[in-house]
Amino acid sequence: MSDVRLESSEQRPYKRVLLKLSGEVLMGETSYGVDPETINRLAREIIEVQNAGVELAIVIGGGNIFRGMSGTASGMDRASADYMGMLATVMNSIALQDAIERNGATVRVISALHIREIAEPYIRRRAVRHLEKGRILIFAAGTGNPYFTTDTAASLRAMEIQADAVIKGTKVDGVYTSDPAKNPDAIRYETLTFTEALTKRLGVMDATAMSLCRDNHMPIVVFDVTTPGQMLKAVSGEPVGTLVQEG
Numbered sequence: 509m510s511d512v513r514l515e516s517s518e519q520r521p522y523k524r525v526l527l528k529l530s531g532e533v534l535m536g537e538t539s540y541g542v543d544p545e546t547i548n549r550l551a552r553e554i555i556e557v558q559n560a561g562v563e564l565a566i567v568i569g570g571g572n573i574f575r576g577m578s579g580t581a582s583g584m585d586r587a588s589a590d591y592m593g594m595l596a597t598v599m600n601s602i603a604l605q606d607a608i609e610r611n612g613a614t615v616r617v618i619s620a621l622h623i624r625e626i627a628e629p630y631i632r633r634r635a636v637r638h639l640e641k642g643r644i645l646i647f648a649a650g651t652g653n654p655y656f657t658t659d660t661a662a663s664l665r666a667m668e669i670q671a672d673a674v675i676k677g678t679k680v681d682g683v684y685t686s687d688p689a690k691n692p693d694a695i696r697y698e699t700l701t702f703t704e705a706l707t708k709r710l711g712v713m714d715a716t717a718m719s720l721c722r723d724n725h726m727p728i729v730v731f732d733v734t735t736p737g738q739m740l741k742a743v744s745g746e747p748v749g750t751l752v753q754e755g
């Protein structure tokens with residue numbers, strides 16, 4: 509793994525980024541939970557980004573755990589099911605914290621729900637201070653509110669910590685004209701405006717998250733985090749995936 513430092517502003521447009529990691533990518537080739545090899549590889553890439561001089565805060569989804577429990581959750585009160593989803597993100601956050609620490613970097617899990625034995629509570633100014641001190645941050649439990657998603661949590665926290673961009677690492681390599689998992693003829697956008705993404709209902713990120721980023725001028729890069737090396741390229745401003753920004 510390289511240990512490049514990105515010095516010029518042309519090479520490194522992003523000094524502080526919010527990385528949204530899809531929960532499902534943590535599964536690797538397995539069908540549920542966290543694959544040790546995959547999370548270890550992601551941890552190394554995260555540290556590589558930090559070593560390049562980028563301040564990094566992370567929000568992880570819960571799809572690898574929660575989607576597997578959707579049968580259990582069906583018929584449940586929506587808010588209760590959502591709290592289960594948020595707890596799934598806490599488990600993923602702890603797993604990622606462990607993997608990052610084992611690879612030698614300093615990391616803090618900050619939770620939107622109070623679980624003080626295992627994670628710090630979310631206090632915005634404290635979170636920013638951690639970043640300034642060079643610690644990697646993992647925001648667990650989404651927004652702490654039901655009826656939201658971790659995409660929205662990523663957008664919200666990006667605004668709060670004054671990140672330069674949200675980079676969404678997922679299993680698709682960008683935003684397509686329609687869901688590439690369902691339509692093999694879908695075409696990938698290299699760039700896209702928020703208005704286009706919203707009016708065409710391009711489903712890679714939910715509308716609440718998109719609108720929040722649009723209204724607060726926060727660019728989003730959607731990229732394939734299953735391909736090694738893409739994360740560093742995404743924060744370096746190299747053309748990877750799809751850049752969603754104002755027109």
Ligand SMILES: Nc1ncnc2c1ncn2[C@@H]1O[C@H](COP(=O)(O)OP(=O)(O)OP(=O)(O)O)[C@@H](O)[C@H]1O
Pocket residue numbers: 529530531532533568569570571572659677678679680682683684685686687688689690710711712713
């Ligand atoms: N227009 C589109 N372009 C790209 N992907 C799309 C589009 N519409 C739907 N998708 C789907 O969006 C999904 C985004 O995946 P992802 O797993 O990141 O979702 P998530 O809800 O953020 O994460 P999690 O797995 O944690 O719940 C992909 O599975 C992809 O097939």
Ligand SMILES: O=c1ccn([C@@H]2O[C@H](COP(=O)(O)O)[C@@H](O)[C@H]2O)c(=O)[nH]1
Pocket residue numbers: 531568569570571574589590591592593594596597649650651652653654655656657658659661
């Ligand atoms: O702010 C939030 C974030 C998440 N949830 C619930 O958790 C699951 C898992 O998150 P994903 O973004 O789908 O990976 C989500 O489906 C919600 O049920 C939430 O309620 N509030």
